[in-house]
Amino acid sequence: MWLRELKAAQSRLKWSRCPTTISTDSIEKVADEVVVCAKCRLCETRKHAVPGEGSSSARVMFVGEGPGQQEDIQGRPFVGDAGKLLTELLQSVGLRREDVYITNVVKCRPPNNRTPRKDEAAACRPYLERQLALIRPKVICPMGNSAIRALVESEESVTALHGVPFEKDSITYFPMYHPAAALYTASLKRVMEEDFQKLRGLLDSVTG
Ligand code: URA
Ligand code: SF4
Secondary structure (H helix, E strand, O other): OHHHHHHHHHHHOOOOOOOOOOOOOOHHHHHHHHOOOOOOHHHHOOOOOOOOEEOOOOOEEEEEOOOOHHHHHHOOOOOOHHHHHHHHHHHHOOOOHHHOEEEEOOOOOOHHHOOOOHHHHHHHHHHHHHHHHHHOOOEEEEEOHHHHHHHOOOOOOHHHHOOOOEEEOOEEEOOEOOHHHHHHOOHHHHHHHHHHHHHHHHHHHHHO
């Protein structure tokens, strides 16, 4: 109750833009909004929206393209074949899914797993931005070209960008291949394993 009164007082005093305004946003609130969202056409064909999951104090956040069939059925990110590989790669460097945060550029499955359209990614973007602002990860890993396009101001593809960290606004970005790519092209699995080793070193260096 006091919080509502404080917010009302802040807005009466035109303090709502004051940087000390108390944020009442939360990861749970984002998820509650995502599961009923109808801001783009993908809501018409989804079974379940997939907000994301993991630790709300994660030091590293993984961003994929969008839910696939299994994710759409279960409402959880990366639980199909690509997800199994992601879980294995995490484990190979001593990380558990619960230690990291995993989400996607769009929270609803595109029909037949097509690439999300620009307007869909734009409609969904505020959710990703709120998740980033709430979790404040030290390292963000965009996985694959859709996530790279959404998060990194570069026209380069994942082939050029993967495995090389760079910093922007005090956040380290570490682009990676999408694990689904390694299911199609076996040789990429080795590359992903090496990138995860690099990520391990990066996490140790940025967070001590
Ligand atoms: N592919 C993605 O990009 N995201 C998922 O959650 C699953 C597969
Ligand atoms: Fe809403 Fe994002 Fe789902 Fe579109 S993809 S309906 S913007 S949650």
